[in-house]
Amino acid sequence: MEKLLFATLEEQRLRRRWRTFVRLAWLAFFIFLVWALTSRGSVGTDKLAPHTAVVEIKGEIDSGNESSAEFVIAAAKAAFEDPSAQGVVLLINSPGGSPVQAGIINDELRRLKAKHKKPLYAVVEESCASAAYYIAVSADRIFVDKASIVGSIGVLMEGWGFTGLMEKIGVERRLLTAGENKGFLDPFSPQTERHRLHAQQMLDVVHKQFIEVVKTGRGKRLKADMPELFSGLFWTGQQAVELGLADQIGNLDFVAREVVKAEELVDYTRHENIGQKLAKRFGAAIGEGAVKALRATQPLR
Missing domain, CATH: 3.90.226.10 (2-enoyl-CoA Hydratase; Chain A, domain 1)
Known part of the structure; x- marks a missing residue:
């Protein structure tokens, strides 16, 4: 009985030590994660010198x-x-x-x-x-x-058009919109002249802005x-x-x-540090799951 009692006490002591170790390990991990997320990285050279x-x-x-x-x-x-x-x-x-x-x-x-x-x-x-x-x-x-x-x-705006391919393989595009231009630049719908002109006007405006910036700078x-x-x-x-x-x-x-x-x-x-990259990937995974859930219940966009 005495041996059994001492063995039980020793086992309980080992369990407490293990729990303490695990808690300290988690604490150290979270401290590192907080540091990694908040640290932007310091300049390695002495900035006091010119x-x-x-x-x-x-x-x-x-x-x-x-x-x-x-x-x-x-x-x-x-x-x-x-x-x-x-x-x-x-x-x-x-x-x-x-x-x-x-x-x-x-x-x-x-x-x-x-x-x-x-x-x-x-x-x-x-x-x-x-x-x-x-x-x-x-x-x-x-x-x-x-x-x-x-x-x-x-400036460029790129995309694809699959209307000819869809006709050949017998696929019908069913697109419902509220707003006559909501399907603007949809790759599975024919491009209208009106939409093409609108897109070209947008590109021309941004191109003009680019040119003005270059002329101002140079x-x-x-x-x-x-x-x-x-x-x-x-x-x-x-x-x-x-x-x-x-x-x-x-x-x-x-x-x-x-x-x-x-x-x-x-x-x-x-630079993005390790903590930021991990957090971004974790957040992206959660966000992707949320988006999939929303799309499953709300097909409109």
């Missing part, structure tokens, strides 16, 4: 990416507000993206330049096209590699006698310099050393 501030714009410019207005503007604000930053450089490698996100970034960069009286430069790596160039023209000067891809000043440096400049074509970096789309051949180190006169580079780019 330096060149770098903000990267890479990949597609979209509200769901790291090159969104939210991330780029937050990084730019930190860079402009740091008194030790002698200049700010946008390090760009992007094929473009959302004109809305690009417009928000362009407006805010111009405001920050005027407020802090600090130079802003753009350095292009592989590509700076479409919405990326929309952002780049906010800079005082644009530097490119001779083989960079620059330009694509245009001014007399553009070769105004070239109608192809705003046609959506793109050029090499060397050609871009000749056309006035860019100012000079040069990379990041060259700009920091020779233009900003501060060789030390400090990266202010904001």
Whole structure:
């Protein structure tokens, strides 16, 4: 009986220790998760020394990416507000993206330049096209590699049409709408001339906005006698310099050393951390389930 009693007490003690360990492990996990969600990442270099501030714009410019207005503007604000930053450089490698996100970034960069009286430069790596160039023209000067891809000043709206295929395989499209234009650009319905003209007018308006932003940013440096400049074509970096789309051949180190006169580079780019990515995926999974439930009960949209 004595041995049984001691064994029971030992088992209970081990269970308490295990429960304590599990609770501490969960506590540590939640502390890490809170830190990961709230931490934006600190700059690794001593910001008290004079330096060149770098903000990267890479990949597609979209509200769901790291090159969104939210991330780029937050990084730019930190860079402009740091008194030790002698200049700010946008390090760009992007094929473009959302004109809305690009417009928000362009407006805010111009405001920050005027407020802090600090130079802003753009350095292009592989590509700076479409919405990326929309952002780049906010800079005082644009530097490119001779083989960079620059330009694509245009707007597009893409989609598919499956009406011919549906007729061949005998599929009937049944679309009910409240509002005669609610099925606008539906890929399974024939495109009407009225809808095509409306879409083209929208594109023309956004294209005109793009052109005005480029002309404001580049001014007399553009070769105004070239109608192809705003046609959506793109050029090499060397050609871009000749056309006035860019100012000079040069990379990041060259700009920091020779233009900003501060060789030390400090990266202010904001990145999604692990906690944010996990939270986004978890939220997306919940949201997807909610959307499916809503669509199952509410077919109208």
